[in-house]
Amino acid sequence: MTLADGVAVVVWLGVTLYVVFGGADFGTGLWDLLAGGTERGERPRELIDHAIGPVWEANHVWLIFCLVALWTGFPRAFAAVMSTLYVPLSIAVLGIVLRGAGFAFRKATRETVARRAFGAVFAVSSIVTPFFLGSALGGIASGRVPAGRPGNLVTSWMNPTSVFVGVLAVAICSYLAAVFLTIDARRLHQPDLERYFLRRASVAALLAGAVAIAGLFVLREDAPRLYRGLTGKALPLVAISLACGAGALFLLAKGARTGTRLLAVGAVATMVWAWGFAQFPYLLPETLTVAGGAAVAPTLRAVLVVFAIAVLVVGPSLALLFALDQRSRLDAV
């Protein structure tokens, strides 16, 4: 593995973490939106508030990490992505801001009308943001973001693959969120909410799986290179993803036994890696490869060193936080 490959793996790790943790965060917005009227939706919304309050906006750290690693490690790819996909990425940024503001405002206000309005802002931007981030990724995956020259500002994200990845992103977020919320409800001894989100997790799992499989037909027509990759060299990863997804669904049917969350995360993470593997060696198919778009060697080495330090510093800190969190849970029982 070359230095450039190493940095690409680091970027992809960041993407995976953002999809999983940020995704579970965003997904709560859909369930918030679908929770029904003020009274009927009160308890699910309260659980959602409770679940994301402690996470605040800290999950965007993974996104920032991806951006920084990309612009340092692969500056030309970063410039091309940001120039061509200006529109969907601007909408996504706006969604991130509005989502945070809507959530904070809802919590801070008492009047029902205002709470509804801010709740709607939070929920809608939680759906809009992953959709447009997904559509941007779809533009890259289908080779519509060229390096070194401006791509089409409209068709780069308004195309079959972008729509498919956008919808898939929303489905994945909702699926992860429902699984995470089910486990949270159990931990908090709220059996009614546990059943509530269990049902939704199962439906979302089926939907996300259906979207993913239907999308393969879209890719066959619209992004044949990616399709060949997914059905060729990346097939083992696709199979693992499907197996994890099926396993998670089976456990959901059994009442979300231990391991459901792990399998759900596994299904999503391996799907992300299947895509990455299928697209390799291209950063931007088919104009820029990982090797061709990489920064100079000293910078790549520095990125890897910084990453290693990050793992050494952040890892134990996170472990400490997690340990304290567990202890607080013990206190609460």
Next chain:
Amino acid sequence: MWHLAGLAEAPQLLPARIQMAFTLGIHIILVPFGVAFPAIALLANRRALRSGDEEALTLAQRWSKAMAVLFAVGAVTGTVLSFEMGLLWPGLMGRFGDVFGLPFAVEGIFFFTEAIFIAIYIYGWKRLSPRLHLWSGVPIVLAGVGGSAAVIAANAWMNTPRGFGLASDGSVVDVHPMEAFFTPAFGYEFAHMLLAAYMIAGFMVASVYAVGMLRGRRDRYHRLGFLIPFVVAALATPLQIVVGDIAARAIYRDQPIKFAAQELVTRTSTHVPETLGGLLVGGEVRYGLRIPSFASLLAGLSPETKITGLDTVPPAERPPANVVHLSFDVMVTMGFLLLGLVAWLALAWWRRRDLPRSRWFLRAASIAGLASIVALEAGWVVTEVGRQPWIVYRVMPVGDAVTASPGIWGSFAVIMSVYLGLAVAAVVVLRRMAAGWRDGESGDSRVPYGPRSDDGFGEHADGAEPSR
């Protein structure tokens, strides 16, 4: 050397600059509350432990919650900025991302560490031994220092670019990431920003309690809430003026044209007067108060010091001197006014071991926070506008860095309205927290973001029964 042909032809340049200035201008106000506020809260916490001071303990607990809210808002505005680096300035990132991108990665580590330890600190109020809990706050302070150092390293590189070479075709070669990190401007820019953060956090927090005291809440709690942050800011203020002086001399050395704009020096000469106020009208300095030879004296500690004039570069390569000069004057004025306020307290304390009796002191203190923010924004205008038309000093003009995408005025309009909403949200949340504290509740229930201080579920702020 690059030609400035790109400047006139980029219609996106103006909106892109305004959007960047606006979003950065907002984010920079939040920075001190992530960098310096934690240290102030820890001082209160330490006092509470050392002398069993109940009021100091309450202050530390409340400050840590306000800190978490502001940190969350800063995380959002920071995310926007990292997108804008690419959305607005793809030319800069595409060419130089591998030279000066690394400081941002380093900043990422510090940011993440800080977020984790803020969470641990807030969790820890009820779950760690008091001593261990106090120590769990120390990494927040260190990460704040490290994070600002990293971001400033990137800005310093734009002012004094180092650590790379340019091939004849303009491509970047021979990159040395460490050299690009520690450039000549790094030291003084970092010290200046770090002290600014301590001044702003200190004066802003003290302002809140000064207002409370003016409204008649003159208990020990308010006195302490005023004094702890004010003293921190008071210690930073004189140091800041010294560092500012050093920085000005360094800019004279490193970025002569920025210095010329700052001092309104049109022609290269010795015995340059210092102009206080004043404007450049038709190439001549008008109005304002001139102190003979003082600019030369400040720049080189001798009236014989020769200062490079704006006329040494073609007009297209000069920054808008009036903006730079007046911002510089505003910054310095605010700095000295704040120093005066600090001296007032020092005098009263030396004579009577008490706050000055005059209500005017509290009135002045209650706007000191705003004054320090004005100084910060003005200083930042000096740094950034003073570098124009370059985004990388004497290497790349901003016109070459800006995006070609249309519609930036639209994105700016939307961003501005959303930020206004965000600002209102932040203020409303903080005020509700404060109102709740005055009514005697813990205030936990109204904090939208930040770690839970307890794992209770179903317990409403308005007193509804737990639903389990």
